Amino acid sequence: MTTSRERLEAVGNQIPPLIALIVLWMLLWGEFSWLNLLVGFVVAMIVTVVFYLVPVQLSGRLHPLHTVVFFVRLIVDIVRASIDVSWLAVKPRLVTSNAILEIRLRTRSDLILTWTAVATSIVPGSIVVDIDRESSILFLHVLNMHSARDIERFRRRVLDTERRIVRGFGSREDVERMRGVRPENRLTARRAARTNGKASS
Numbered sequence: 001m002t003t004s005r006e007r008l009e010a011v012g013n014q015i016p017p018l019i020a021l022i023v024l025w026m027l028l029w030g031e032f033s034w035l036n037l038l039v040g041f042v043v044a045m046i047v048t049v050v051f052y053l054v055p056v057q058l059s060g061r062l063h064p065l066h067t068v069v070f071f072v073r074l075i076v077d078i079v080r081a082s083i084d085v086s087w088l089a090v091k092p093r094l095v096t097s098n099a100i101l102e103i104r105l106r107t108r109s110d111l112i113l114t115w116t117a118v119a120t121s122i123v124p125g126s127i128v129v130d131i132d133r134e135s136s137i138l139f140l141h142v143l144n145m146h147s148a149r150d151i152e153r154f155r156r157r158v159l160d161t162e163r164r165i166v167r168g169f170g171s172r173e174d175v176e177r178m179r180g181v182r183p184e185n186r187l188t189a190r191r192a193a194r195t196n197g198k199a200s201s
Contacts (some may be wrong), residue, residue, distance in 0.1 A: 016111075018044050066167035073164060074119055077157075081124040088144060099145040100129065103158050105136040107166060107174045113138075115169065116162045126154070 025040030026032060088096075105116060113136055117128045120140065130139040138158065145151055166174045 014048055018048050021047055063168050066164065067169065070161075070164040070168045074123075074161075077123050077161075081126075085124040085143065097144065097146045099142050099151065101140050101142055101145075101151060101154065103138045103140065103155055105138065105162050106159065107162065107170065107177055108136055109170065109174050112162065112165055112170055112174060115165045116158065119161050119165065120158055 021044035022037070022040040025043055026036055029036050105113060107113070110133065113131065113133065117131060117138055120126055120138065121128050125143045126140050128138055129141050131137070132139075140158075142154055145154065163178055166178050170178070
């Protein structure tokens, strides 16, 4: 028997994918109009009701400064990557060397996984081709990978994107995991410190 709070949380978890579907519908049409907005809302409602969507668990946390840092850096990455891809298109004697990379994220949050996948895909030169949700692994097709150094540089770039997203929107558990210390480990350390303090006194 679900409580009213659980039902309210379930409805709230469906709002982000609903909004995302409406935005996607508007982007596909390429223009804003009230008719497109209404049709997009109806289509999004049908999709969320008829088809199963994994509920997105919101973290309930927002850090304004880190959020601004994330979006500013994302814009910089998009501009820089656009210039790089444009140069590849006109570069004489172009030797392509693309790669499919497997990148394991450090969090286990569906929200962070989705944000990282979207933020990585909208940067020109890379696109997510598959996701292992249970293991938090992104599989990406990446342009212009000529060496192990290029691959490692791109891998660090994706993990840095994940870190900025966690700092901006992630839960406290995600933040602790990014620091390399899980909350349960920190709790254990606190208990051990209290025990040692009592023993010494």
